Amino acid sequence: MSSTGAHRLLPIGVTGIDNRKLGMWIFLASEVMLFAGLIGSFVNLRAANLVMMTEAAGLLNRPLGALNTFILITSSLTMALAVGAIQRGNRERLRLFLLLTIILALAFMGVKAVEYGQKFSHHYTAHTNLFFSFYFIMTGIHAFHVLVGVIVLSVVLAKANSQKMDALVVENVGLYWHFVDVVWIFLFPLLYLT
Amino acid sequence: MSVVTFGVALFCSFGTALAGGPWLPENVSTIGEDIDHLYRVIFVITTIMFVLTQGVLVFFIFRYRQRPGRRAAYVHDNATVETVWTVVPGIILLVLAVYQWNAWADAKIRAPDSDEAIRVEILAQQFEWNIRYPGPDGVFDTQDDLTMKNQLYIPRGKPVLVQLRALDVIHSFFLPNLRVKQDVLPGPRNTILLWFDANKSGTYEIACAELCGLGHYRMRGQLFVYTPEEFETWLENKYKAKTPPADWGWGWEDGV
Amino acid sequence: MTNDPQANQVVRAPIHDEPPHPEPTSFWRRWVFSTNHKMIGKQYMMTSIFFLFVGGFLAMLMRWQLAYPWAEIPLIGKLLFPDSGGSMPPEFYIMLVTLHGTIMVFFVVAPLLVGGFGNFLIPLQVGARDMAFPVLNMISYWVFFLSGAVVLTSLFVTGGGAAGGWTVYPPLSVLKEAVPGSGLGMDLWILALGLMWVALTLGSLNFLATIINMRAPGMSWFRLPLLTWAQFVVAVLLLLSFPVAAAGLIMMEADRLIGTSFFLAHGLEIADMAVEAAGGGSAILWQHIFWFLGHPEVYVLILPAMGIVSEILPVFSRKPIFGYKAMVVAMVSIMGLGFIVWAHHMFQAGLNPLMAMAFMTATMMIALPSGVKVFNWLATLWRGSLRFETPMLFALAFVSLFIIGGLTGIFMAALPVDIHIHDTYFIIAHFHYIVFGGSIFAIFGAIHFWFPKMFGRLMSESAGKIHFALTFLSFNAVFFPMHMLGSQGHLRRIADPTVYDYLRPMQDWNVFITLSAFVLGAAQLIFLWNFVWSIFRGKRAEANPWRANTLEWSIASPAPSHNFEEIPTVHRWPYEYSSNGGGERDWIEQAEPITVEASGPVEEGEPA
Amino acid sequence: MTEHAKHRLSSKDYVMVFLGLMVLTGLTVALSYTGLGEGMRTFLAFAIASAKALLVALLFMHLRFEPRPIIIFAVTPVVLAVLFILAISPEVGVVR
Numbered sequence A: 001m002s003s004t005g006a007h008r009l010l011p012i013g014v015t016g017i018d019n020r021k022l023g024m025w026i027f028l029a030s031e032v033m034l035f036a037g038l039i040g041s042f043v044n045l046r047a048a049n050l051v052m053m054t055e056a057a058g059l060l061n062r063p064l065g066a067l068n069t070f071i072l073i074t075s076s077l078t079m080a081l082a083v084g085a086i087q088r089g090n091r092e093r094l095r096l097f098l099l100l101t102i103i104l105a106l107a108f109m110g111v112k113a114v115e116y117g118q119k120f121s122h123h124y125t126a127h128t129n130l131f132f133s134f135y136f137i138m139t140g141i142h143a144f145h146v147l148v149g150v151i152v153l154s155v156v157l158a159k160a161n162s163q164k165m166d167a168l169v170v171e172n173v174g175l176y177w178h179f180v181d182v183v184w185i186f187l188f189p190l191l192y193l194t
Numbered sequence B: 001m002s003v004v005t006f007g008v009a010l011f012c013s014f015g016t017a018l019a020g021g022p023w024l025p026e027n028v029s030t031i032g033e034d035i036d037h038l039y040r041v042i043f044v045i046t047t048i049m050f051v052l053t054q055g056v057l058v059f060f061i062f063r064y065r066q067r068p069g070r071r072a073a074y075v076h077d078n079a080t081v082e083t084v085w086t087v088v089p090g091i092i093l094l095v096l097a098v099y100q101w102n103a104w105a106d107a108k109i110r111a112p113d114s115d116e117a118i119r120v121e122i123l124a125q126q127f128e129w130n131i132r133y134p135g136p137d138g139v140f141d142t143q144d145d146l147t148m149k150n151q152l153y154i155p156r157g158k159p160v161l162v163q164l165r166a167l168d169v170i171h172s173f174f175l176p177n178l179r180v181k182q183d184v185l186p187g188p189r190n191t192i193l194l195w196f197d198a199n200k201s202g203t204y205e206i207a208c209a210e211l212c213g214l215g216h217y218r219m220r221g222q223l224f225v226y227t228p229e230e231f232e233t234w235l236e237n238k239y240k241a242k243t244p245p246a247d248w249g250w251g252w253e254d255g256v
Numbered sequence C: 001m002t003n004d005p006q007a008n009q010v011v012r013a014p015i016h017d018e019p020p021h022p023e024p025t026s027f028w029r030r031w032v033f034s035t036n037h038k039m040i041g042k043q044y045m046m047t048s049i050f051f052l053f054v055g056g057f058l059a060m061l062m063r064w065q066l067a068y069p070w071a072e073i074p075l076i077g078k079l080l081f082p083d084s085g086g087s088m089p090p091e092f093y094i095m096l097v098t099l100h101g102t103i104m105v106f107f108v109v110a111p112l113l114v115g116g117f118g119n120f121l122i123p124l125q126v127g128a129r130d131m132a133f134p135v136l137n138m139i140s141y142w143v144f145f146l147s148g149a150v151v152l153t154s155l156f157v158t159g160g161g162a163a164g165g166w167t168v169y170p171p172l173s174v175l176k177e178a179v180p181g182s183g184l185g186m187d188l189w190i191l192a193l194g195l196m197w198v199a200l201t202l203g204s205l206n207f208l209a210t211i212i213n214m215r216a217p218g219m220s221w222f223r224l225p226l227l228t229w230a231q232f233v234v235a236v237l238l239l240l241s242f243p244v245a246a247a248g249l250i251m252m253e254a255d256r257l258i259g260t261s262f263f264l265a266h267g268l269e270i271a272d273m274a275v276e277a278a279g280g281g282s283a284i285l286w287q288h289i290f291w292f293l294g295h296p297e298v299y300v301l302i303l304p305a306m307g308i309v310s311e312i313l314p315v316f317s318r319k320p321i322f323g324y325k326a327m328v329v330a331m332v333s334i335m336g337l338g339f340i341v342w343a344h345h346m347f348q349a350g351l352n353p354l355m356a357m358a359f360m361t362a363t364m365m366i367a368l369p370s371g372v373k374v375f376n377w378l379a380t381l382w383r384g385s386l387r388f389e390t391p392m393l394f395a396l397a398f399v400s401l402f403i404i405g406g407l408t409g410i411f412m413a414a415l416p417v418d419i420h421i422h423d424t425y426f427i428i429a430h431f432h433y434i435v436f437g438g439s440i441f442a443i444f445g446a447i448h449f450w451f452p453k454m455f456g457r458l459m460s461e462s463a464g465k466i467h468f469a470l471t472f473l474s475f476n477a478v479f480f481p482m483h484m485l486g487s488q489g490h491l492r493r494i495a496d497p498t499v500y501d502y503l504r505p506m507q508d509w510n511v512f513i514t515l516s517a518f519v520l521g522a523a524q525l526i527f528l529w530n531f532v533w534s535i536f537r538g539k540r541a542e543a544n545p546w547r548a549n550t551l552e553w554s555i556a557s558p559a560p561s562h563n564f565e566e567i568p569t570v571h572r573w574p575y576e577y578s579s580n581g582g583g584e585r586d587w588i589e590q591a592e593p594i595t596v597e598a599s600g601p602v603e604e605g606e607p608a
Numbered sequence D: 001m002t003e004h005a006k007h008r009l010s011s012k013d014y015v016m017v018f019l020g021l022m023v024l025t026g027l028t029v030a031l032s033y034t035g036l037g038e039g040m041r042t043f044l045a046f047a048i049a050s051a052k053a054l055l056v057a058l059l060f061m062h063l064r065f066e067p068r069p070i071i072i073f074a075v076t077p078v079v080l081a082v083l084f085i086l087a088i089s090p091e092v093g094v095v096r
């Protein structure tokens, strides 16, 4: 994302913030609105179909959902520690915590896959009813974000020793990863608990 | 040269605006009177703003065009005028907004008593208006209901209560001469209550105002406003003419 | 600018300038996959001008049908519709309307103003060498290009392009059986808008980072040119409103593809066939989602145009813009209010009537900042010294026509009046006055104004003036009578107005409008010729042909590839015209250190 | 400013935040099994989720130490999102 080509620009601007970090926060602002669109729709159609929606929500596997919440929060911790590590210049620890984060992310996807499998085997699919439509679309978009996170994390891990990989890149990836966690923090009660 | 073209062009659009006046079609409903009144009020206010701003614009264009030996003034702020032209329109707009509330409530919030009103159900579908009266028993969805296609008959001077619903896509029930418009939503749970009256007999048109498919342009109906007596006779004749469903208990039998 | 205590502090901004690298020499990197903001701006501009003619061409076909319903289309009718003897079928008409609206809004005005002028001017006006993320910028353009290719393709697939109006209300747009255009054409429409979302999000991200972070030393917030302010506000609008619609697009495509029913209620039937869907969804939900984007989007179409006019008027009046801070505050309040008025498009849709009253009040309040802007423009002319070059003519026309379009907005904001005029040509008149009379006029002005900086040559003045006069006259002839038709109840999106008895007496007006529209269309060919001719043959331009103040005029024309030899230091606001400080000259550029001894009142906060 | 933020939080701090998040998660799951009324349960679930999100944003994402432009870009969309969600709720839900 750093500037390349003819016009090399140094990234620290008038505000003293690094361009890349500012850019990441701006990007996350738009992501918030993407999920606002989905959550708003869900909240409202849920109110319109209250009985059906709550009944269907009862069919979800709450323990697995809770497990996934724990996994994702733990991955947020390891991510924060990874950022802390590179800020202190400790690339060994950086690699360790990045690896842990990736493993946890994969675990999250694994649990998600098990859940999807359970639902499919009971013939609950996106067109069963409105609740499952939301369930699959929202968790699907979230899982896509997790997948993107895994890919980016792996790239960072692979390049963890390169000097071009400064703390800011890791911090930015961290920001993204924590955001994915925050989204799940809302999706979990929304879908599983109410 | 171009200054002149510009000025002339401005004055042309200007002139049309004033000469044209409000261009509403004939109105035959009570709510329509309120709506037309509000339309005119806004027309007057906006015309004043229009004349004022465009007049100033044209005047400045002529008055301050570049001339040798004159330099533009260096002014860029004036707290007094800026406050005035923020506060005054602000007050006008706020008053204008509040001034709309009553008519809106009459049109869409305060429904008339259903005892004294004529009740009609309208089911919109691509590209027809299905219209239904409850029949002599006063209950909808029974054998004696009276159904019509694209023709709505109402008595003059009596409130009409309509329940609207669509079968397939969104339509919009529009009576230009009664100043009535309401989108019709598809699905059994989306029935909408609507009311209006007409104070002049005659034949008017029903239009569909929301794009609903390739036949949207021809989803037209007719509205017949009768005197109450004419309406009663029409209704009675319709009931009489309606052949009761034959219940002989005898279908076409095979092997006879 | 006055009373800005921070202005001087910012001078110590920590920008570390590096000597620019040489320009890439390979054809691909230089002309096609360029990361230079000026090339990207030009690419956006050329593409959108192409789409202007596509969208305009569709409008011409529509106008033909409206004036002479079901008559054979001249020249191309037999080619397009051999089966019907050369007249267009009704589903073709609504497809024209849909794609005309979509193309004009998303592929012409927004990319021209934001992608074209935003990309070209923001780095120049804030004093940077390029955008914050040049590579993202390039990706943004190519995603936009792809989106345009998709929308053009959709015109030619079986069933035709989308035909649900540019607002694509479900269930019409979701159910394939409902209208022929809801087949593959609609899928492509959704794809195109999804790509547009990506392109515009990358663009606004870049704009915001650049404006916040890459301002030259001394370029404090209140020394930014108003156009850059407008781009900032617009970037926020796009960034935060488009994702909501993107969520809606995903849900809509899911409804179409995998059988969900977010927007489909229980128990729908089309032509006596029950629709197979779980149901429970809501058609109104889409309208909320769409207009949450749609309304901010219309301010995306007007705010940069307002910014352009705020740049052009001072230059040709030789006078500072009046009420600079009020202009900024007005733009920011238009943005804020713009986020909370979306439901005024849904007043007759079955909205909670109480809620509608709240939305009406908010909508009316938007006239306030808009009015402040109008009054400030007028006051800018007051006691000026006006020159009438082509950019100025377009800017003046903008003010005039924007007022008309804005004032008609008040009619529709008024709930009871909107009952009658909703979905009529009154609305068509309202927004064409703003989007054509406003945005497109401002765009023409801007093209004439910044052409020298883009191509190093001036556009022809005489051709420009003829184009202006013809466009101004025929534009009013096309759209002014539509107010009248609309008030009479002339419906939108109908292929044949003569079906209704009450519309038949007005058919002559439709013919008049159509003939005027052909003149309007023909007038645009003059522009096209002038544009192309001037790129190669126009008079060579000096660095600052209009004697303007903003940073882009302090460098050579056309702008060199790395913009500034050295990052400039900004000493004052951009509107220092006819002040005493300039001595004989009536302008002082933003980056000019004071050379002439001030002989009159000098601004406070000015390095004396 | 980012320079300061770097060393504001130690690994121990992060672990504390993590434990806080875990407790809150446990709490919200536990609450969902109680017989609380529908309205109360929804309210509590969202209160807890918001608290968790705040913890992550302020401390894991260092928002607490960031300069104003970043805080603005973090807060604006959240306000707008809440506004949007509230504004469309009575519409689709209650009225129709």
Ligand code: HEA
Binding pocket: B045, B046, B049, B053, B089, B092, B093, C167, C298, C299, C301, C302, C344, C345, C347, C363, C364, C366, C367, C368, C370, C371, C372, C374, C402, C403, C404, C405, C406, C407, C409, C410, C412, C413, C414, C418, C421, C422, C423, C427, C430, C431, C434, C435
């Ligand atoms: C660039 C585009 C643009 C802009 C700037 C606006 C600006 C405004 N619009 Fe418009 N609008 C559209 C584009 C735009 N609109 C489009 C495309 C549609 C149709 C969409 C569709 O259905 O396809 C539409 C539809 C639309 C509707 C829905 C109508 C309907 O479908 O029933 C409404 C209703 O309130 C509305 C209102 C307004 C108002 C109040 C403003 C205000 O911002 C205007 C403010 C400006 C002024 C008022 C003029 C200057 C002010 C003064 C001189 C001050 C003094 C004035 C007074 C005291 C009155 N618009």
Ligand code: HEA
Binding pocket: C052, C053, C055, C056, C057, C059, C060, C062, C063, C097, C098, C100, C101, C102, C104, C105, C109, C164, C165, C166, C167, C428, C432, C435, C436, C440, C478, C491, C492, C493, C494, C517, C520, C521, C522, C524, C525
């Ligand atoms: C945003 C910008 C924008 C612009 C610039 C325009 C420009 C024009 N529009 Fe536009 N219009 C919309 C946005 C815009 N429109 C929208 C959003 C809708 C609503 C859609 C909907 O309901 O869903 C609409 C709807 C709309 C309707 C209503 C249709 C209906 O509801 O049935 C009409 C009718 O007259 C119309 C006419 C025109 C005309 C005559 C022009 C003219 O100004 C065009 C002038 C012509 C040109 C600029 C190009 C010149 C081209 C040529 C001369 C052709 C040359 C061809 C070749 C060389 C092959 N438009």
Ligand code: CUA
Binding pocket: B125, B126, B127, B170, B171, B172, B208, B209, B210, B211, B212, B213, B215, B216, B217, B219
């Ligand atoms: Cu029914 Cu249009």
Ligand SMILES: [Cu+2]
Binding pocket: C294, C295, C298, C341, C342, C344, C345
């Ligand atoms: Cu709007």
